Structure formats: C-alpha cells, structure tokens
Amino acid sequence: MPTIRSAEVAEPGGPFRIVERELPEPGPGQVRIAVEACGVCRTDAAFVGAAFPEVPFPLVPGHEIAGRIDAVGAGVQQWTVGTRVAVGWFGGNCGICRSCREGDFIHCERIQVPGWAYPGGYSEAVVVPATAPARIPDAISAVEAAPMGCAGVATFTALRGSRARAGDLVAVLGLGGLGHLAVQFAVKLGFETVVVARGADRAEAATRLGAHHYVDSTAGDVAARLQELGGARVVLATAGDSAAMSATVDGLRPGGELVVVGADPEPIRVSPFQLIATSRSVHGHPSGTAREVEETLEFAALTGIRPITQTRPLAEAGAAYDRMLAGEARYRVVLTP
Template identity: 45%
Template sequence: MRAAVLDGPESIDVRETERPTPDPGEATIAVEASAVCGGDVEAYHEGPPGKDSVVPGHEVVGRVAEVGDGVTDLTTGDRVGVPWLHEACGRCVACSRGDEQMCPDREITGTDVDGGHAETLRAPAAYVHEIPEAFEPVETAPLLCAGVTAHNGLRAAGASAEDRVAIQGIGGLGHLGVQVADAMGADVIAVSRGEDGRDAALELGADRYVDAEAVDVAETLQELGGADAALSTVPAGEAMSTLVGGLAENGTLAVVGAPSDPIELSARHLLDGDRAVVGASSGTRAERERHLAFCARHDIAPWTEEFPLRDVETALEAVEDGTVRFRAVLVP
C-alpha cells in the first residue's frame, strides 16, 4: 500500500509500505479521507518524535477492511472515524475520572502509531467511531479533531445561548468554532486579521466581524459589552492577550491554539471581574460522539480542499501558509 512516511525533519515520502493486519481487538481501515492538522505541520518540521519514522494523520474516515479476533461490534464495510487518541490505559487516575485524553500512557494516532495519511491504517476497535452513511468522508474527517477541539473550547469557556462569544482566528479550528457557537444560539463575534476574512466569517454564522489590524480588539469587545466567552484558535500569545482584555465580567477565555510565545495577563483585570483563562483538549470518545451528533443536527461541516495523497507536502505547505479555506484533506 502507499503511505506518506515521515522519516526526518521536513522529510516525508509517499511510498509503498507493508499493509497492516489487525491484532486481536483491532480493525484495519481502508482510508477514504485524512485531514491535515496543524500538529502535522509541526511534526513535519520536527520529524518523528523518538522513532525513526511514522505515518502522520489523526483525523481519518474510512471503511473497515478487516477485523481482528474478539471484535464483535464492527464488520467489514462499516464506515468509521479514527481520531487523535489511539488508545489509553483505562486504569490511571485520568482514565478513572473520565479524562482518557490526559492518560500519561496514551498513544496518539499519527505520532506514536502510524496514522491515516495512507491507504490503510489499523486502530483499536474500541476507539473508532461509527460514521453514518449520510456523512461525507472529506467533510467528516476534520470534525474528529478540529471540530471537537473547538466545541470543547466553547464548552470550557461556558458559552451558551445569547452569550456574546468571540472567536479569534477564522481558520481550520476557528471556522468550525463560529459554526458551533452560532448553532448554540450565541451572539458570535469573529476576530481575525484583515478584511479578507469578513465575508467568510459572516457566511459561517458570525454576527459581527472585528478586524484586528484596524482596531484595538480588547477595546472593541468592551464597547460591545465584553465577551462572555471567548475561544482563541491562533498560535500567537500576543494576539490571545488582546482577548483577555476584551472579556466581560465573569468571562472566560478558552485557549486551543498552541503559541510559542507567552500570553500576557493582567492579574488585576482577572481579579476585578472574576475572569478566567482555561485550556481545552481534543476530548474523549464520548465528547467526540456528542460533537458528531451536534454537527448532524445543525448541519455543521468544515470548508475543505482536497489533495491527493501524493501531494502531501503541498497540503502541509498550504496549511502552514494559511492559503487553505479552511481544512486540507488528503484522499488516497
């Protein structure tokens, strides 16, 4: 089979590899779509962590090709999704309290084990998600990480109907955050740099657009009454800091971007208004199931651009350059 093998920093090659077979409790999946995440771009530059090579990709939809011994809830031909979390131990403190994504012994799809930028991958049957036939593979794959991450961030920020909710960054994560917040019934304020994103943000469901290049974001949000909840999807701590200043009293900023620079906070601003800053992760199996059901009810789908598997480097470059609107998806 063909797979995109990352075998060093900025060294990824689509080549013939051995097709995997399922161990007991596992299934092999014939890939229909594998979305490209920002984490894939980071891995591309850094190389495979602690190993010679790996096949990236952790937002995957395909059909079950074969099941291993002991698998009774999947059959050949079922459409399934393979997410970021490959497997957790099920015994540690984090797993015991329901936070399997925080398991210290977790394995990550496309990092610790081969992922979906390939024609076939294998995964534990207990960690894949059955995908209804009505779901399009290319549109569904990004929901398995980007979608649920944005949704979890909004929940962590306490977003609810009629809240003023600021979404910073209208890209792979943010454009899904806008749709989810709109479906919640929130007053959605999209925040991004430049006027190029205005039309897309409003089409996605934002009620207002704030151009971060033209105005002071914190002041503008406060003039609107302050953000009751905010979600930052950008990889820039300086930009995130502006959202903190725009929070309403009792407002919460949820961070799902991963900046290399620090977020600057005013302790007085937090204390005086009972404001908070929290992080949000990609979520559990149960949260992913709820997110998929929510998207089905509200007709939420990512904006995608398809790339053939052989053009994996082109897709990675497009994601890094921000030229994709808004999620690149590889198809074998």
C-alpha cells in the first residue's frame, strides 16, 4: 500500500513529528491533491493549541495548500487529474445551512477548514471536498499560490469589498504576512496607500512594496497623522493588536471603516462618540470562497503581486512553525513536501 509523510502534533501544544500513513483515497464528491506547497499560518497555532472547539488530535495542520489533483472520487465532474489547484481556509461547505442556501458560503455554519475538519496540508497529499479547490494560473508557482488561499484572499476581498474607491486614502495596519500582501493589493487597486507599523525601520520595506506613505506608530499619534493625510476611507487591520486597531479609529474620515482581519482576543476599544456623528464603522472580514481564491490568484497574476516567502522542507515543519511563532520569518513560511 502506498504511503505518505505528514507532519502532525499528537496532543495540544505538543511538538511536531513526521509520520507515515496510508495514501488516502478520495471518496464520492472528493479529490486528492498531491501537495507541492503549504503555507505556515499564524492561525495554525490556534489549532495546535486547541483554541478552536473539537480540534482532532493527532492533528495535521495546514490551510494554505497548493498542488495538483492526482485522483478524483465518484461523481466529480469539474476536476481532472493534473489540474493545478489551491485550497485555503475555505475547504468546503455543507450546502444546507441558512448561509449556504443564501449563497453565502464563507459563513457556512459547518465550514470545513483544512487541518480542522480533515487532515491539512502539512503532508504530501490531502483529500478535500470537490468544492474546495481553486485553479492556479500558469504564471503563479505553487509556493506563491499557497499563501493566497488565506492571507491573500482575506486581504484582497476585504479591500475590494470595502467602501474605498480608486484614489481614496487606505491605511494598512501591520506589515507582516497579511500586511505585505494587503499593501500590494491596495496599490494595484488604485488606493493612496499608507502603511502603519512599529518603528522607522519598516519604512523602506513599505516603500519597496509600493506604499505612498509610512506612519511609525511609535513616533506619535497615528490618528492625527492619518487626518493630516486627509483621513482614511478604510483602515485594514492586519496586525493582531487590538490596541493598535483602536488607535486608528479617529484617523478615519466621515463614513470611513476599520476592517479587521488580524486576530487578537483582546477587545477593540471604541466609544460610540467616535462613531455616531461621523458614521464610522468597525467590522470583521473572514477569508474567501474557492472562487474568490481564484479571483485573488487571477488578479495577482495580472498585476505581478506575489507573496514574499521562505521555504522549508516538510521534515522541518516544527522548526518552520516555531520560526513563524517567534516572528522571525518575513513574510510567509511555506513548506515544500
């Protein structure tokens, strides 16, 4: 029987180990993907730490998957062997809950996230629902495509669906794995782009990515600086820092919005007085559906947007994960089985 290698965690918070298991076969309505790349996302830490309910152990994380379909299950007509695909946070939906019946698949009550609903992409092969994959354009490599299934689609769809229009001032809070993609998308979507990050040393990186302005959050009042630039139509919060998010609210112009994609368990502190007279708003944004991942990849191929990655072999999954947690990786770590 053919086998595959996977990087798994046996218990909550435990170390990674490389294990061999039988090559899984796709069932009806499923496809198998030979994994060529899998991003290491900070949300993986929530799974490893059992912060989400009913996380199964032993656990194979990984929800930023790219590879090729190498087997299809019964009843699957839309996919053929050899097709290059990516699977992100959206790893399938139930099709019967209220959100699904309304066509709002990303808010499915039983959304199937790889590494949670089924073994994820820290592996040489994964079996996923046939609704999960997104086609990868020829111009995008597997290593480049993998982070687009989570970090890429989250930032692109958040900006594209926001109130901002070409020429508006848009601020990206944070310049990490999410932020460096958000800056590129904001510039290519035609926004006057501001990066807000900690320290003067990030200014050069922000400029390289195309930003028009840089605000050092340690050097003064962030909101006042944004207002000096005209007030932000949108602040896209990619950094997981609720205090930093709160500090941007008064930098929004009337009708502006703080869009949150970075996760932090601490509350965002906003007074009703900051919102009522100015019609400002604060709201969250999830990832994106398989079709939205395709649209993200297509836009990236068209405009030259690429994630900045560091690759590590699957055998070094534990070290790659630790590097991500320590903030030592700029900007995305990608495993290459």
